[in-house]
Amino acid sequence: MSKPHSPFDVHLRGSFRFDQQILFQSLDFSLSSGEWTCLIGVSGAGKSTLLRLLAGLETGGSFDGAITTSDQSALSGRVAYMAQSDLLLPWRSVSDNIALGHRLRGQALDEDRLKDLINRVGLSEHEHKKPAALSGGMRQRAALARTLLEDTPVVLLDEPFSALDARTRSSMQELSFELLQGKTVLLVTHDPSEAVRLGSRLYEVTDQGLQEHQIPASQPIRNIDDPDVLARQAALLLALRTSS
């Protein structure tokens, strides 16, 4: 079993620009410990840029500000990342892909934990296969297991379900929510339904910065056919259509 992490919030404050163009001015954004925060917005609004800033990845612009945590420790090394593409290495087996982080750091691997995770994402019968032999949903489950094996308190999800069909997407949302319990999650998505279903907090990225939207009163993960969820989803879609 993995050791539990002390909960902490993440704060991002500052401005971000591409060349001379300001993308975010005086941004003040927090991820609450143990909750799912969703970022939604039109393409090019800067959702993925925010996520990449938190992940410590190259953004192509300059950030003037600070990323801090409530426990005063650096965020670096405590973040796992899952992208829209599963990023499974084609030449490695499913189990080798899931254990990639340990291999890349030269760390010893807890084989029992690996087996348990593979079992939890339902890939026990496919662990020796190459990614090319898996369906899109199975590949994304393998990517989820790889993210979980990193066992970091913060998980950054960059449109991880957007390439899946509706049925697989819905079941992946449920599986991810169940397996990422207790983690601080940032989900970047284009899908109002996904954001309303999963988010404890929901922000729209606009030209004016981040705009918080109301979420249903019920706790996530919410039922797809909940009238409040449907109403919030419709309101969010309308807001996206009218926002700049």
Added chain:
Amino acid sequence: MFWQGKRRCYLLYEHQAEHMTDFSTISSERTKPLDFFVSVLGLLVLWQGIVWITGVPKYILPGPVLVFHAFVDNVGLIAEHSLVTITEVLVGLLLGTSFGVVTALCLTVSALARRFLMPIMVISQIVPVFALAPMLTLWLGYGIASKIAMTLLIIYFPVTSSFYDGLKSTPPGYLDLARTMNAGRYRTLFQIQMPAALPSLASGLRLAAVYAPIGAVIGEWVGASNGLGYLMLLANGRVKIDLMFAALIALCVFTILLRALIGYLSDRADSWAAGRDYTG
């Protein structure tokens, strides 16, 4: 302006790399054995037909039947010289590939290497490799060493260039993932970038398999006492054109077999990197 000179250097490099990529695409095309057999047979029939129709003397263009007889009559001699050329090609190929792979890795990990090694590589391509053959013979002698050096030089750039292109073209998502996993620089290189660049290296090797015998034979033409290139010159000087053609055909057969072997290994590498079973 230094910058303009540097820019020109890079443009030249890009142009050469592009040209080689195009050639390697042709070189990597698969040919079915039956198609190949029919093409060769057609070529032989055309060749014999030209000889019959034009009545060209056999000391200018012997027909394939005469060449076949020359081959059978001199099979021991051709085998002896083939062995020398094959050794030169295989050793040159091994060394050229090794140096090319190491250079591409250095260019990938070191900004200093990119800064100083890249211009040298470009300059080395400005000088025609063929023009270096007399100097190599002068420096390394008439033995096998100068031919190996020639072979090495002729394949070094395509191997380096194709592998380096592959290493530079690692999907950025893989590198992002490695970065968030706090992966070490060299573990990322060996476990992600190198396997992802294998198909590019395979393209370079397919090209190298065709270039390597050219390097060895040119080296033999400039100065040698052994090898198929030497035998061709010797036969030409004695107006034994049928023997010259027989030596040339032996060289072609070896090149085709080498190309087939490297093509097979490259196809296996491509399949492995794509996570597919090799289907032949």
